[in-house]
Amino acid sequence: MRRILAAAVVLALTLPSYSAAAAKAGQATGSISGTATSNGGQTLANYTVQLRNTATGQLAGTTTSSSAGTFGFTGLEAGNYVVEVVNAAGQIVGTSAAVTVAAGAAITGVAVAATAATVAGGLSTAAIITITTLAAAGGIAGAVAIANNSSSPSR
Numbered sequence: 173m174r175r176i177l178a179a180a181v182v183l184a185l186t187l188p189s190y191s192a193a194a195a196k197a198g199q200a201t202g203s204i205s206g207t208a209t210s211n212g213g214q215t216l217a218n219y220t221v222q223l224r225n226t227a228t229g230q231l232a233g234t235t236t237s238s239s240a241g242t243f244g245f246t247g248l249e250a251g252n253y254v255v256e257v258v259n260a261a262g263q264i265v266g267t268s269a270a271v272t273v274a275a276g277a278a279i280t281g282v283a284v285a286a287t288a289a290t291v292a293g294g295l296s297t298a299a300i301i302t303i304t305t306l307a308a309a310g311g312i313a314g315a316v317a318i319a320n321n322s323s324s325p326s327r
Contacts, residue, residue: 202273205244206282208237208257208266215241216286220258225251226270250275257284 208216221243223233232253233245255268266286271279
């Protein structure tokens with residue numbers, strides 16, 4: 173009798189965790205793919221490309237663009253994301269518009285453009301993250317390219 177009771181308790185404790193894991197495993201995941209270019213249309217080959225969750229501000233993935241400037245992220249949970257291109261100095265030089273990924277959706281053709289001035293320079297990563305997060309939270313959509321213009325308004 174004790175063995176049957178012990179087996180029932182073990183089964184009762186493991187069944188909920190198995191069900192939750194099975195349900196999560198059955199959820200469809202999405203993907204995002206696109207191209208990183210300069211504003212002049214030149215491909216940004218071998219650049220670091222990051223995917224940021226706009227709800228949390230956390231990175232959801234990092235990859236490197238191909239020789240054709242293409243990139244891709246798979247296994248994404250449903251949510252809103254922005255794609256960021258990072259230069260060799262570690263500065264974000266371009267961001268995409270906010271991209272909404274539904275469960276199982278494959279989003280293609282995402283464009284990220286960076287100006288020639290920001291490919292070499294750019295704002296700090298913290299500044300870009302703040303700008304991107306605030307823009308996404310405010311519902312602002314569109315490709316963002318930040319120019320490093322150091323001339324004064326009087327010139």
